[in-house]
Amino acid sequence: MPFTVPEGVTEIRVKESYSDQGKNVLNLGIYGPEGYKPGGTTGFRGWSGGAKTEFFLNAAEASTGYIPGKIKAGTWNILIYPSTITAEGISWQLDVVLIKGVEKAPFKISPAPEVVNNKPGWYRGDLHMHTYHSDGKRTQQELLQEAKANGLDFIVSTEHNTNSANLSWGLFNTNRLLVINGEEITTTAFGHWNAIGLNPETLIDWRYTPEDNVIATYINQVKAADGLAIINHPFYNDERVNNFGFDVNLFDGIEVWNGHAKWNQLDELAVKWWDSLLRQGIRKIAVAASDSHTPNSSDNPVGSPQTVVQAHALSRKEIMAGLRVGKAYLAQGNNIALTLTAKSGAATAGIGETLAASQGEEVQVLLALKGTPDAFIATLVGDEGVLATEKATGGNLKFSWRVASGSTKYLRVEVRTLQGDMVALTNPIWLL
Ligand SMILES: [Zn+2]
Ligand SMILES: [Zn+2]
Structure with missing residues (x-):
């Protein structure tokens, strides 16, 4: 108009x-x-x-x-x-x-600092959330306070179809929380996706349909900023069908666990879809994020669930680098911590890494967990399904499995409650 x-x-x-x-x-x-x-x-x-x-x-x-x-x-x-x-x-x-009237002094952009520290570690982050800059019900400062209070090291700012918040994170007290710029590209009828790791002034357009055949141009804009394109909540409505209308091959990852602290059927479908892609050899990073719109007191707090990323530093560059190769596990909250390692001969690999398994030798898989519920089930999954399942008893929080080399192209772990709700989920360790 x-x-x-x-x-x-x-x-x-x-x-x-x-x-x-x-x-x-x-x-x-x-x-x-x-x-x-x-x-x-x-x-x-x-x-x-x-x-x-x-x-x-x-x-x-x-x-x-x-x-x-x-x-x-x-x-x-x-x-x-x-x-x-x-x-x-x-x-x-x-x-x-x-x-x-009289023109006021012009607004100057004030983005968040891109480096918080230079220490290597596993960093807890939430990759998807909203403030008043789109349809959230909180200020930027309130969001920062919630994220810090909930034990996060970083957040990704992902408002619907606007970069306005990214221009002003530097005006607030981030209290050593890393804020990475993003945007939720929201094309209502064809699915939502997150562009993360953007420059503050970058806006990714959303005004096209799958038939326009132009989305590759926009994903290339994300890649040019060293960002990642993640498919959000692929099963997001009540029809229980995958509504994502764009070419999946163009995307880096899938949000397999979205918001609402409680695990639900739509998350289950998303994990199944991700797993079916992995089995076909189509590698996608799995991420978890709160998609929180409302303040802490609600049932959808920031950081629940979250993605824990192994990075050389708490900085935009290094968090994105860790995430890009899938050095990440997904956790229900900040109390859950895990390590997953695969060994063969002298070779060792962690989540997101590739293990060169010696021919004919067994691969030893080690899982250590902290903060899990009293009773839970840990499952080791390969490219042909479940390889091992163990019900945790008492204080047994370390598991060791043996897998024949060459029997699977990857190994990943799911930790669930006895009712089947996800507690933690890893990205794969790849086997050569
Ligand atoms: Zn969305
Ligand atoms: Zn959202």
């Missing part, structure tokens, strides 16, 4: 109204005079989807989800996208107010 901004305007205010807001969703965003062509992001000035029906922007400030900056004269466009509309249709109205 185009409108003209004359010279001298210093603030734009937009208000959207539409019928039956409980049932209909008319998503909202805005582009400046640089234009709104697909893939062009220089004109992008914000997106709030269905989370807001009004916003403002000026040189110094903007509503969350929107990008502050100079209000240039020219043709601006409000982006309206009807994602959920009842059969009766919708009546809608946009009110735009243009304000002339």
Whole structure:
């Protein structure tokens, strides 16, 4: 919906109204005079989807989800996208107010520091969450406090279709928590995916369908920033079907465990799907993330579940490097810790590494666990299914298994409660 901004305007205010807001969703965003062509992001000035029906922007400030900056004269466009509309249709109205005044000192971007420390270790992170910058119900500072209180070392900021939060993490007290920039690319009908490890000013466009055949261009933008493209909650609605409409081969990983502390059927389906890809030789990193939208007191806190990454340092570069090769396990919370090692002769490999097993020799697999429930089941899984299962008894938190070399291309572990809920899940150790 185009409108003209004359010279001298210093603030734009937009208000959207539409019928039956409980049932209909008319998503909202805005582009400046640089234009709104697909893939062009220089004109992008914000997106709030269905989370807001009004916003403002000026040189110094903007509503969350929107990008502050100079209000240039020219043709601006409000982006309206009807994602959920009842059969009766919708009546809608946009009110735009243009304000002339004294221009405020311009907003300067203030991204989060990219390095917290240079120590190697296993770092606990949550790869998916929301604040008021999209449809979350918390401020950035509240999110940082929750993440720290819940024992995390890093978070990835992933708002729906906007990078507005990434421009301002540096304004808050991160308290030695690493904040990595990301975006949840949300194309409602075809699935959601996370671009993680981005530069703060990078915005990945979401305005295309699988039929447009352009997603490779956008995934290449993520790769150019040394980022990763992760398929989110592939089974996300009640139909219990995989709704992800884009070419899976282009993606680096799958969020096999999404939000809601309690393990559920959709997570189960996602793990099965991931496992079926591994068996076909299609390697994807498995990740777990809270997708938390609401503050700590809710049943969906930040860090539950989480992805624990082995990295040379707590920095954007090294966390992304560890994750890229699958040096990561997934855990229900920060109390769970594990190590998984495979040995053959003098060779040893950990999660995400490759073991060169000597011909004819057995591979010894060692699992050590901390923080598990009193009773649980640990399962060793290979490319033809379950290789070993052990029910934990008492304090037995160390397991040792032997596998014939050449019998499987990978080894991974699942730890579940006796009811079958996931407690921890590893990425594979690969066998040569
Ligand atoms: Zn999503
Ligand atoms: Zn999300």
